[in-house]
Amino acid sequence: MHILRSIPKEYYIPISLGLLFLFLISFPLIASRYLIFLLSLALIYAIWALGYNFLFGYTGLLSFGHAAYLGVGAYTVGLLIARVGIKSFEILFLAAVLTSLGISALIGYLCVKYTEVYFALLTLAFGEFFYALAFKLYDITGGSDGVSVPYPYLFGYLMDTKLLYYVVAVLFVILLYFAWKVVNSPFGKTLQAIREDPVKAEFVGIHVKRYQWYSFILSGVYSGIAGALYAPLFAHIYPDLFHWTTSGEVLFVTLIGGHRMFLGPVLGAIIYAFLRSYITAYTIYWPFVLGLSVAVIALIFPNGIIGSAYSFIKERYFSKTVVSK
Amino acid sequence: MILRVEDLAKYFGEVRAVDHITFGIDSGTITSIVGPNGAGKTTLINLISGALKPDSGDIYYNNINIKGMPPYKISKLGIGRSFQIPHIYLNLTTLDNVLVSLYSIKGLTRSMVRDSYSFKDELSRAEAILNMFGLLEKKDMYVYELPHGDRKLLDIAMAFALNPKLVLLDEPTSGVSSREKRRVMKIVDDAIREQGVTALIVEHDMDIVFSYSDKIIVMHQGKIIAEGVPDEIKGDKTVESVLLGGET
Numbered sequence: 001m002h003i004l005r006s007i008p009k010e011y012y013i014p015i016s017l018g019l020l021f022l023f024l025i026s027f028p029l030i031a032s033r034y035l036i037f038l039l040s041l042a043l044i045y046a047i048w049a050l051g052y053n054f055l056f057g058y059t060g061l062l063s064f065g066h067a068a069y070l071g072v073g074a075y076t077v078g079l080l081i082a083r084v085g086i087k088s089f090e091i092l093f094l095a096a097v098l099t100s101l102g103i104s105a106l107i108g109y110l111c112v113k114y115t116e117v118y119f120a121l122l123t124l125a126f127g128e129f130f131y132a133l134a135f136k137l138y139d140i141t142g143g144s145d146g147v148s149v150p151y152p153y154l155f156g157y158l159m160d161t162k163l164l165y166y167v168v169a170v171l172f173v174i175l176l177y178f179a180w181k182v183v184n185s186p187f188g189k190t191l192q193a194i195r196e197d198p199v200k201a202e203f204v205g206i207h208v209k210r211y212q213w214y215s216f217i218l219s220g221v222y223s224g225i226a227g228a229l230y231a232p233l234f235a236h237i238y239p240d241l242f243h244w245t246t247s248g249e250v251l252f253v254t255l256i257g258g259h260r261m262f263l264g265p266v267l268g269a270i271i272y273a274f275l276r277s278y279i280t281a282y283t284i285y286w287p288f289v290l291g292l293s294v295a296v297i298a299l300i301f302p303n304g305i306i307g308s309a310y311s312f313i314k315e316r317y318f319s320k321t322v323v324s325k
Numbered sequence: 326m327i328l329r330v331e332d333l334a335k336y337f338g339e340v341r342a343v344d345h346i347t348f349g350i351d352s353g354t355i356t357s358i359v360g361p362n363g364a365g366k367t368t369l370i371n372l373i374s375g376a377l378k379p380d381s382g383d384i385y386y387n388n389i390n391i392k393g394m395p396p397y398k399i400s401k402l403g404i405g406r407s408f409q410i411p412h413i414y415l416n417l418t419t420l421d422n423v424l425v426s427l428y429s430i431k432g433l434t435r436s437m438v439r440d441s442y443s444f445k446d447e448l449s450r451a452e453a454i455l456n457m458f459g460l461l462e463k464k465d466m467y468v469y470e471l472p473h474g475d476r477k478l479l480d481i482a483m484a485f486a487l488n489p490k491l492v493l494l495d496e497p498t499s500g501v502s503s504r505e506k507r508r509v510m511k512i513v514d515d516a517i518r519e520q521g522v523t524a525l526i527v528e529h530d531m532d533i534v535f536s537y538s539d540k541i542i543v544m545h546q547g548k549i550i551a552e553g554v555p556d557e558i559k560g561d562k563t564v565e566s567v568l569l570g571g572e573t
């Protein structure tokens with residue numbers, strides 16, 4: 001405790017990120033290939049959920065179609081490798097960022113004109129639109145079979161599972177840090193103000209729809225980056241990436257961890273990825289068991305695991321009585 | 326004259342909420358709008374602040390016609406407003422509630438990388454505003470922890486953070502205990518006078534209205550039935566009859 005107190009507060013975040021980075025970089029030295037794959041998947045989910053939470057947790061907009069942007073990122077990378085023959089991950093990554101940015105800007109612009117259930121339904125409809133496209137454009141997308149994706153190259157090195165893991169880990173730390181900066185910036189506070197009371201936000205000079213749109217785009221780009229990493233990890237892209245059940249996954253992940261806590265979606269992603277993997281190995285009824293597990297977690301921890309733990313600690317140790325003057 | 330309302334009307338079906346009214350407000354004054362429930366007071370505030378679009382008429386603020394402008398543009402011109410039921414960001418701290426208004430008015434809301442507390446000028450301005458409204462000691466509390474009186478004050482403080490020339494305050498003391506009312510209104514009045522702000526206040530408590538207003542406008546069934554300084558309104562029999570529930 002004494003050492004902790006001697007560290008200035010402004011160093012907490014860089015030190016925490018440094019320690020996290022060290023752990024992630026050294027993880028392949030002690031873990032099996034399968035665990036490396038699983039942690040890659042968990043971190044990709046975490047990037048996706050961090051992005052999703054800009055919109056859901058911080059802006060208060062519930063999207064049921066965020067698989068669309070994951071799918072756009074994955075299909076951009078997958079199709080450019082398989083159909084165009086581009087192997088450089090630097091170019092593929094940039095292309096995925098730009099496509100997800102463009103698509104989310106366009107769809108977001110249309111969706112934020114609506115609120116609540118209409119917004120949610122519109123996002124769902126656009127997600128299903130991409131699902132149908134992936135199915136129907138057989139010559140390009142391979143229809144229901146999807147497309148096999150060969151490993152790309154990063155600066156001339158083959159991106160096998162291990163190198164991909166390092167790329168995922170580095171991007172995760174960078175995007176985690178950026179997300180932290182965003183939510184604590186005036187922009188982040190503005191989004192939170194909109195979530196809390198969009199009417200008031202409008203009356204203090206905030207163009208609410210515009211900021212909801214910005215949040216949608218930011219969220220879409222994070223999702224696209226997750227998709228760009230997902231395609232080489234599975235070496236395969238398929239229409240289910242766009243399906244509404246996939247959109248449901250990112251919502252589950254965010255809720256399990258706690259959408260009101262910054263690290264909630266990250267923890268949710270790690271739990272979900274590992275839980276799903278182990279349940280799948282044990283039973284063919286894994287969707288049922290997984291759904292039940294998520295329901296139990298949601299019932300026990302209504303604010304998500306981190307959210308509920310935070311509320312418990314706050315009430316137990318830091319509760320104070322408010323006295324009116 | 327900072328605000329001029331000309332032939333303003335707003336109907337909801339057959340109901341004439343605001344029925345072709347005309348009035349003006351001088352800079353640096355406190356004008357109260359009074360009247361029984363359903364007189365059209367809040368509708369009038371909603372029309373001026375942009376929450377509602379008028380059916381006809383004009384609203385001039387500093388000679389700019391703001392009729393039909395969206396609220397975010399109106400507030401940037403220098404009109405702040407508070408609500409009968411406080412509109413505040415419950416899950417943010419008291420300080421953050423005020424800071425968001427300041428970022429907005431200073432054009433900082435697009436800043437995505439700098440920490441929100443690293444803007445020293447805005448931080449000290451926010452603390453000064455909270456101090457003015459007696460909320461500085463509670464700056465780090467989440468707003469859901471605040472009692473009702475403080476929530477009302479915070480709602481008004483957020484309007485003052487916009488550096489407004491005109492504030493529209495919708496029942497600033499409603500829901501506050503009678504003992505608290507005087508404290509709340511004294512703080513609001515001090516803030517108005519200190520900042521040299523013009524105020525248009527909707528209020529039910531006639532003691533408060535007579536104590537703090539420079540001018541009173543009496544509304545009934547969407548129309549203005551009387552207008553004048555407190556002493557003129559006090560002796561007006563028609564006003565008395567309307568406010569006590571009788572017919573005009």
